[in-house]
Amino acid sequence: MVHRFHRIAGIAVLTAVAVLPLVDPVPAVAAEAGPVARTAVAGPSPSSGPRLMFRGDGQQPVEQGDEFRITVLDMPAGWDEVSVTSPALVEPVRLVPRAEGATDSDPDRYQAGATVRMDVDPGTYSLVATSHGRVVTSAELKVSPYGPARIGRFGVWQEETVLGDPVRPGSRVNVLLGDAHPLPGEDVLVAKSPAFKRDVKIRRDGPEDPACKCDDGSILFTGHTTLRDDLPVGTYPLTVTSHNGRETHTTRISVAGEPVTPSRSWALWGVPAVLAVLCGAGIVLRLRLRRKNTGTA
Numbered sequence: 001m002v003h004r005f006h007r008i009a010g011i012a013v014l015t016a017v018a019v020l021p022l023v024d025p026v027p028a029v030a031a032e033a034g035p036v037a038r039t040a041v042a043g044p045s046p047s048s049g050p051r052l053m054f055r056g057d058g059q060q061p062v063e064q065g066d067e068f069r070i071t072v073l074d075m076p077a078g079w080d081e082v083s084v085t086s087p088a089l090v091e092p093v094r095l096v097p098r099a100e101g102a103t104d105s106d107p108d109r110y111q112a113g114a115t116v117r118m119d120v121d122p123g124t125y126s127l128v129a130t131s132h133g134r135v136v137t138s139a140e141l142k143v144s145p146y147g148p149a150r151i152g153r154f155g156v157w158q159e160e161t162v163l164g165d166p167v168r169p170g171s172r173v174n175v176l177l178g179d180a181h182p183l184p185g186e187d188v189l190v191a192k193s194p195a196f197k198r199d200v201k202i203r204r205d206g207p208e209d210p211a212c213k214c215d216d217g218s219i220l221f222t223g224h225t226t227l228r229d230d231l232p233v234g235t236y237p238l239t240v241t242s243h244n245g246r247e248t249h250t251t252r253i254s255v256a257g258e259p260v261t262p263s264r265s266w267a268l269w270g271v272p273a274v275l276a277v278l279c280g281a282g283i284v285l286r287l288r289l290r291r292k293n294t295g296t297a
Helices: 002-022 026-041 265-296
Strands: 051-053 067-069 071-073 082-083 091-093 112-115 123-131 135-143 151-157 171-179 188-192 199-206 219-226 234-242 247-255
Touching: 051 135, 112 265, 151 234, 151 247, 171 188, 171 199, 171 234
Parallel strands: none
Antiparallel strands: 051 071, 067 112, 082 091, 082 123, 123 135, 151 171, 171 219, 188 199, 188 234, 199 219, 234 247
């Protein structure tokens, strides 16, 4: 009997030893998870100090001649002005608080506008912000080459036609080029065509500009010239070079119809009128000379 009891007790001990590793130690895991849960809640990160904000947070390049806005953020309380300078800028940018006690500058003030020099080489330049002679922060400004022209309307037209319509040989035409991305400071271009009697200068905001206006946002270069009167019917190239000679734009002029001939009214009435004026002037001169001689005598 005793032997059987010891045998059963031994089997129970072996079973307990075999099953014990399979039991999930829940309390231990919970105890370990506690500190992880507490450290997962992060508080607000402290400010890293003043910084400059501009054009895509400084990641987007600016073009030569481009204009953009600069803002300074996280300035200490009581600041009154910051000056931002760079070899790439035309002039320093002056920043002031958005409001009394504000830590950020006002980006809408006209002084916050910066202009990139046209003669600066593409590359990366430093923007340095100083306040009363002390450097408060800096940033990198990436300058890219000035972008290409974006030509919209281009061709010749007359008062009674629309741009691109056929024109008659010998007719007087307006020349138009619309560029949505013209080179700053380039105000005069030259239009050339074998259909013209001579090359023509087209000017930004020229006299023909009001008649060409539309809402496409482009800058217009306009001028006028006369077509040769001996042109056969056909199409002729019209070429304009822009962006300091780096870009050439070409379109076609369509010529059709009879040549425009000068009016014969000038030949019939103009010459006699001129002769009559000259004769009248001669008679007046003779009368004055006669009176002068009579008075002397």
